[in-house]
Amino acid sequence: MDTSETFQVQFKGNAQTYFGIWIVNLLLTIVTFGIYSAWAKVRTKKYFAQNTSIDGRRFDYHATGKQILIGRLIVGGGYIAMNVLFSIAPIVGGALFVAFMFAVPYLINRSIAFNARMTSFSGIRFGFTGSYWRAVLVYFVYPFLSLLTLYLTMPFVSRAQHRYYVSRHRYGTAQFAFDSKVGPFYKAFLLAVAWVVGISVVGIVVVAAMIFGSPAVMLDLLSAEADGNDLGIGHIIGMGLFSVLILIAILPAGYIYQAYLRNAVYAGASVAGGHSFTSVVKPAKLLWIALSNAAIVVVTIGLMHPWARVRMARYMAASTYITVEGSMDGIVGEEQEKVSALGDAFTDFEGIDVDFAL
Amino acid sequence: MTLPSNHYGQNNFGAVDGYAYAAQLSTRVSARLLRDAQGLRLVDQAGETLCTGAPSERERISGGPCLMTFGTAWTFDTDDIQGVELLLGPSDDDWLSSLEVWHPRLFAVVAGCLIGVLIIWKWGLDILVAGAIALTPTGFVSTIDTGNLAAMDRFLTAPTELSQSDQDMVRDIFAAIKDHAPYAPYGDYTLEFRKADVIGPNAFALPGGTVVVTDALVNDFNDPNIIAGILGHELAHVSERHSLRQLYRSLSVYVLIAMMAGDVGPILEDVLLEGSALASLAYSRDHEASADVIGIKTSHAAGYDPAALAEFFEQLTEDYGESGPEWMSTHPSNAERIETIKKLAAEQ
Structure with a gap:
């Protein structure tokens, strides 16, 4: 069988059904003082996984609420104990915190491995083999070194991180691989930087023109400064301009970077057997979806969150293709060791995203 | 069945x-x-x-x-x-x-969520905090004092340079205030002197009952009535267990929000975290105001003039100015405190 066939990832979830799951999850989480949140997480992840498929083969998520709850209780207890220790004996607490920092790479590895093992596709689980020192290197040492080069080497760091993440995953017994030139990573980085610089220059010119073109504005600014009043009109205009600058210069740059980065990572990834991936996320479209989602969620005090999330998932799925060499049949799974959700609870708590997500 | x-x-x-x-x-x-x-x-x-x-x-x-x-x-x-x-x-x-299932009943679920959050906010947290305080052993709270004092001596404060007569004066006031202060929940109130230039003229209480007075306070405000007012205020914090309440409350809020984070989404989580930070400031301002009220009663009972505390805040405002808008601060504005103090002092 030398035929290769390309499939688009399908996401069949919809805002109505997810809304019901979401709001019931929230209610049960509130009435149980947060305990149900573990089962809520499982239900949400199952919903998104089971509604995602490639050529009719589904993803699935297998962690249990009990597992997640135990992990969360340990991490939550540790967090409280650490804070209490800080208030009793700040010096001992500080020393312990430093010791704890050394556990972070281990916890991140555990979390990636947990998410991989709890995710299946076509009946077979994923897996991940971490390495403590590689994780220290790619997540802590490289970013620090990149700081010394004023972040000009950030694309190399990013490539190293994604190589670590992708190539240490496996699907059943089939190993993932990652191979990419650094060019696409620089493209993502430079386009994002170019956007920030370009917009800032344009912004400064426009603002300068406004101020010098309109004496009234300038007078207001000057008199506000003369009053020495911090909350004067000059201050408010300044804050307003600053938010606008963030909105049109920094935020879009983030999405430009994210879109090109995702495309680069998918282009570089493959699975043993010759299966490869393609991502065609468009920065402008991604930006539009993200910004309009955020605006609608805020205006509806959160009630449209399920709609926004489903909309994003649908766009991401539709922008993702897998090219299968021969067939996806015949891949063998492997025996699973028992895993605890400790690392997963830690990354949830810290808001670190390690999801094995399409 | x-x-x-x-x-x-x-x-x-x-x-x-x-x-x-x-x-x-x-x-x-x-x-x-x-x-x-x-x-x-x-x-x-x-x-x-x-x-x-x-x-x-x-x-x-x-x-x-x-x-x-x-x-x-x-x-x-x-x-x-x-x-x-x-x-x-x-x-x-x-x-x-x-x-x-997508059904009008979900309106009730949405309402249930809002009511649930309100109930947790209004009563649930207070119950959690009260429970945690009841479970906190006395020895634990005294350890907070010694631990923090040790940490401050290492990083923030230096031994006092006050003259013996200044120290004796403050000790006498402290003894008088202590006799009229409300119940000390975690062992006797104790007084410490430290030189701490970074925090200026100041005094603070640790939860177990240790009150620290800075050299700058005694040097700049060498008036027994003012010092009595400040000590009364600090002992009120201890007696009302304010710092423990704030610690437990902010921990419970953070853990609750972190638990829900995956479900409310990143935007709403930020709103909740910012909102709870502002709410905890309001909580702290309430504590300051209540410590002012109790402190005034204490210093009056001990025979000092409680109105002197108003002068202290007037002087502070003159020297340092108001510290930004009130809703962003852990303390009520000086102007508001001065007004309350004058009113309460007149009532004594």
Whole structure:
């Protein structure tokens, strides 16, 4: 069988059904003082996984609420104990915190491995083999070194991180691989930087023109400064301009970077057997979806969150293709060791995203 | 008890189509779950039996497929939900799925969430905090004092340079205030002097009852009435257990929000965190105001002039100015405190 066939990832979830799951999850989480949140997480992840498929083969998520709850209780207890220790004996607490920092790479590895093992596709689980020192290197040492080069080497760091993440995953017994030139990573980085610089220059010119073109504005600014009043009109205009600058210069740059980065990572990834991936996320479209989602969620005090999330998932799925060499049949799974959700609870708590997500 | 509805359809003949996967193999098998005269079984397209009997597990999230497991050998999934219900009857956790269905009832669920958050906010947190305080052993709180004093001596403060007569004066005031202060929950109130230029003229209380007075306070405000007012205020913090309350409250809020984070989404989480930070500032301002009220009573009872504290805040405002808008501060504005102090002092 030398035929290769390309499939688009399908996401069949919809805002109505997810809304019901979401709001019931929230209610049960509130009435149980947060305990149900573990089962809520499982239900949400199952919903998104089971509604995602490639050529009719589904993803699935297998962690249990009990597992997640135990992990969360340990991490939550540790967090409280650490804070209490800080208030009793700040010096001992500080020393312990430093010791704890050394556990972070281990916890991140555990979390990636947990998410991989709890995710299946076509009946077979994923897996991940971490390495403590590689994780220290790619997540802590490289970013620090990149700081010394004023972040000009950030694309190399990013490539190293994604190589670590992708190539240490496996699907059943089939190993993932990652191979990419650094060019696409620089493209993502430079386009994002170019956007920030370009917009800032344009912004400064426009603002300068406004101020010098309109004496009234300038007078207001000057008199506000003369009053020495911090909350004067000059201050408010300044804050307003600053938010606008963030909105049109920094935020879009983030999405430009994210879109090109995702495309680069998918282009570089493959699975043993010759299966490869393609991502065609468009920065402008991604930006539009993200910004309009955020605006609608805020205006509806959160009630449209399920709609926004489903909309994003649908766009991401539709922008993702897998090219299968021969067939996806015949891949063998492997025996699973028992895993605890400790690392997963830690990354949830810290808001670190390690999801094995399409 | 087995309800009649649980038996509904359980002996119907029929079939649902879907895909089956053998354990540990990604190979997709077009299959059908079938019940005929030979009983319930899973068969492939050629009619070969893959396994017999009812599924050992059956699961469905609203709006998704129905997934079944047959022991450790096979899994089977299908989109034909109705077919499965006809063949096997409704599933066990149907109450959850039917609650999740798109239905006007969800309005009640939304309202329930809002009411739940309000209740937790208004009473739940106070109950949690009160419970935690009741469970806190006295020894633990005294350790907070010694631990923090040690840390401050290392990083923030230096030994006092006050003259013996200044120290004696403050000690006498402290002794008088202590006699009229409310109950000390974690052992006797004690007084410490430290030189701490970074925090200026100041005094603060640790939760176990240790009150620290800075050299700058005694040097800049060498008025027994002012010092009495400040000490009264600090002892009120200890007696009311304000710092423990704030610690427990902010911890519980943070843990609760972190638990919900995955579900409310990143935007709402930020709103909640910012909101709770502002609310904890308001909580702290309430504590300051209540310590002012109790402190004034104490210093008046001990024979000092409580109105002197107003002069202290007037001087502070003159020297340092107001510190930004009140809603962003842990303390009420000086102007407001001055007004309250004058009013309360006049009432004594």
